[in-house]
Amino acid sequence: xxxxxxxxxxxxxxxxxxxxxxxxxxxxxxxxxxxxxxxxxxxxxxxxxxxxxxxxxxxxxxxxxxxxxxxxxxxxxxxxxxxxxxxxxxxxxxxxxxxxxxxxxxxxxxxxxxxxxxxxxxxxxxxxxxxxxxxxxxxxxxxxxxxxxxxxxxxxxxxxxxxxxxxxxxxxxxxxxxxxxxxxxxxxxxxxxxxxxxxxxxxxxxxxxxxxxxxxxxxxxxxxxxxxxxxxxxxxxxxxxxxxxxxxxxxxxxxxxxxxxxxxxxxxxxxxxxxxxxxxxxxxxxxxxxxxxxxxxxxxxxxxxxxxxxxxxxxxxx
Amino acid sequence: xxxxxxxxxxxxxxxxxxxxxxxxxxxxxxxxxxxxxxxxxxxxxxxxxxxxxxxxxxxxxxxxxxxxxxxxxxxxxxxxxxxxxxxxxxxxxxxxxxxxxxxxxxxxxxxxxxxxxxxxxxxxxxxxxxxxxxxxxxxxxxxxxxxxxxxxxxxxxxxxxxxxxxxxxxxxxxxxxxxxxxxxxxxxxxxxxxxxxxxxxxxxxxxxxxxxxxxxxxxxxxxxxxxxxxxxxxxxxxxxxxxxxxxxx
Numbered sequence: 001x002x003x004x005x006x007x008x009x010x011x012x013x014x015x016x017x018x019x020x021x022x023x024x025x026x027x028x029x030x031x032x033x034x035x036x037x038x039x040x041x042x043x044x045x046x047x048x049x050x051x052x053x054x055x056x057x058x059x060x061x062x063x064x065x066x067x068x069x070x071x072x073x074x075x076x077x078x079x080x081x082x083x084x085x086x087x088x089x090x091x092x093x094x095x096x097x098x099x100x101x102x103x104x105x106x107x108x109x110x111x112x113x114x115x116x117x118x119x120x121x122x123x124x125x126x127x128x129x130x131x132x133x134x135x136x137x138x139x140x141x142x143x144x145x146x147x148x149x150x151x152x153x154x155x156x157x158x159x160x161x162x163x164x165x166x167x168x169x170x171x172x173x174x175x176x177x178x179x180x181x182x183x184x185x186x187x188x189x190x191x192x193x194x195x196x197x198x199x200x201x202x203x204x205x206x207x208x209x210x211x212x213x214x215x216x217x218x219x220x221x222x223x224x225x226x227x228x229x230x231x232x233x234x235x236x237x238x239x240x241x242x243x244x245x246x247x248x249x250x251x252x253x254x255x256x257x258x259x260x261x262x263x264x265x266x267x268x269x270x271x272x273x274x275x276x277x278x279x280x281x282x283x284x285x286x287x288x289x290x291x292x293x294x295x296x297x298x299x300x301x302x303x304x305x306x307x308x309x310x311x312x313x314x315x316x317x318x
Numbered sequence: 319x320x321x322x323x324x325x326x327x328x329x330x331x332x333x334x335x336x337x338x339x340x341x342x343x344x345x346x347x348x349x350x351x352x353x354x355x356x357x358x359x360x361x362x363x364x365x366x367x368x369x370x371x372x373x374x375x376x377x378x379x380x381x382x383x384x385x386x387x388x389x390x391x392x393x394x395x396x397x398x399x400x401x402x403x404x405x406x407x408x409x410x411x412x413x414x415x416x417x418x419x420x421x422x423x424x425x426x427x428x429x430x431x432x433x434x435x436x437x438x439x440x441x442x443x444x445x446x447x448x449x450x451x452x453x454x455x456x457x458x459x460x461x462x463x464x465x466x467x468x469x470x471x472x473x474x475x476x477x478x479x480x481x482x483x484x485x486x487x488x489x490x491x492x493x494x495x496x497x498x499x500x501x502x503x504x505x506x507x508x509x510x511x512x513x514x515x516x517x518x519x520x521x522x523x524x525x526x527x528x529x530x531x532x533x534x535x536x537x538x539x540x541x542x543x544x545x546x547x548x549x550x551x552x553x554x555x556x557x558x559x560x561x562x563x564x565x566x567x
Contacts, residue, residue: 074484075447075450075457075459076456076457079451099478100460100475100476100477100478101477101478103443103447103459104447104457104459104460105447106447107412107443107444107445107447107448107451108447108448108450108451108457109451110413110444110448110451111413111416111447111448111449111450111451111452112451112452114413115413115532116411116412116413116532116533117412117413117442117444117448118533119441119442119443119444120441129536133441133541134344134439134440134441134538135329135335135344135438135439135440135441136438136441137541138334138335138337138344138540138541139335139337139344139538139539139540139541140538140539140540140541141535141537141538142535142536142537142538142539143533143534143535143536144533144534144536145532145533146534147532148532183454183455183456183486183487184456184486184487185456185457185484185485185486185487186484186485187482187483187484188472188483188484188485189482189483190477190480190481190482190483191480191481191482192479192480192481193479193480197479199478199479201478205566205567229567237496240496240497241496246480247462247476247495247496247497248476248477248478248479248480250496253438253441254356254435254436254438254496256478261566262560262564262566262567272334273331273438279541279544282566283560283564283566284544284547285556285560296547296549297544298544298547299547300544300545300547300548300564301547301548301549301550301556301559301560301564302547302548302549302550303549303550303551303552303553303556304549310553313553314553314556314557317553317554317557318557318567
């Protein structure tokens with residue numbers, strides 16, 4: 001038996017979420033008598049991603065399925081290729097990061113395998129028992145998948161440390177059988193934020209703004225603080241709904257789930273949906289003018305005051 | 319064109335649920351229930367497509383106890399034409415839900431199925447993708463924009479780092495993200511009208527779908543509470559604490 005991790009990448013670089021997923025895979029391997037952990041890279045001209053995967057600690061073997069129609073990584077094309085790969089090996093588990101990539105692709109695979117996927121695990125108890133948050137993280141469910149022959153899991157990065165990019169040198173094997181995608185789905189284009197923006201889920205420090213910032217321009221104050229702290233910028237759903245920042249800034253139940261060393265919430269009241277996305281941060285700072293805002297209940301350090309006055313002061317003193 | 323919209327009755331998003339002391343689940347007694355917010359967006363999108371003359375009929379479906387009739391009535395008060403309740407006393411897992419929806423799709427022949435991307439109770443984010451997989455249809459998940467023309471759907475998707483636009487041949491499955499639209503409120507006249515719209519009830523057992531649970535929930539517990547924090551009086555004090563006490567800057 002082996003454990004398969006589906007790599008998330010952009011054909012150029014391996015995304016850090018994959019390292020966290022490999023770490024979860026290694027943990028399952030540990031609990032299950034050390035079966036091999038394989039990484040499958042599905043993409044176009046993605047040799048460099050396969051090489052990066054081979055260096056990650058805990059990886060025993062890397063497979064690269066490389067073809068022009070796999071470059072866009074649509075769920076239709078990727079899932080067909082993964083299903084083909086699963087047939088060639090003796091896999092007990094299939095894992096992917098619980099990111100928009102993994103969430104999009106993995107259930108499609110589970111459907112074809114007739115398996116009930118477990119979404120967003122944060123802990124591995126045994127080879128078939130896992131912990132996952134439900135109800136916006138207000139409850140943690142311990143679930144066991146006893147009957148499905150293959151366990152299909154998405155992995156929340158906050159639950160597992162990133163496996164180190166060590167001097168590992170797992171062998172890389174090219175997948176010979178490339179599966180066509182007859183679905184007709186076509187990528188027309190992508191609009192991605194500029195490359196300078198730090199990935200929220202990978203940053204050690206996150207500064208997030210809410211409706212208390214009042215308007216989009218005021219996020220510049222937050223960005224200045226973020227630049228000083230080498231932090232990623234996030235936002236509450238209220239700030240996204242108000243149009244201050246794009247949706248991919250959103251931290252919360254239905255956005256990104258983060259657990260940085262330091263989380264600074266500025267002008268965020270602290271709705272349960274937002275807390276779900278950041279409550280596992282090591283140190284939480286809340287800055288809000290409402291002394292009764294629920295965000296203070298989870299904050300290690302609370303500062304009551306006007307965010308627009310405090311932000312420049314804080315940036316200046318760091 | 320016919321559209322099928324699947325909706326789930328869930329704990330209202332404003333409710334902070336409590337875990338039962340015996341660890342068997344969360345306490346849902348006397349808790350306010352509502353339509354899953356993402357499903358409201360799905361219903362709204364179908365109505366907008368109908369208002370633009372692209373869609374001719376909107377069928378909403380829900381799976382659960384007879385209380386789901388209320389949720390379906392809300393969808394019809396928003397503008398859905400008719401509803402189907404798949405009655406099931408027990409909760410179904412996403413895979414079984416997707417199988418039920420597949421059976422309905424084969425019967426109703428919609429060109430489009432729209433679902434919320436995620437239910438805010440179990441947070442699985444699976445059903446739309448599972449259904450697309452079972453039907454072998456194209457999928458446009460986490461949609462923030464949807465256009466239909468000449469047998470194709472053009473879907474703008476919310477992805478990590480930005481947006482992506484896909485073209486899908488119909489029939490297809492779409493799941494909704496937050497910015498797709500802002501759902502309308504129901505009005506009293508429309509609530510009255512919705513009472514007269516058809517609502518068929520089908521027993522889940524009549525659909526030849528095995529409802530057996532694949533997963534066993536061994537325990538549900540509350541997350542570890544955070545240690546109470548402190549208030550600081552000034553920016554200076556905050557910086558000092560972060561540097562010397564928490565050692566995170």
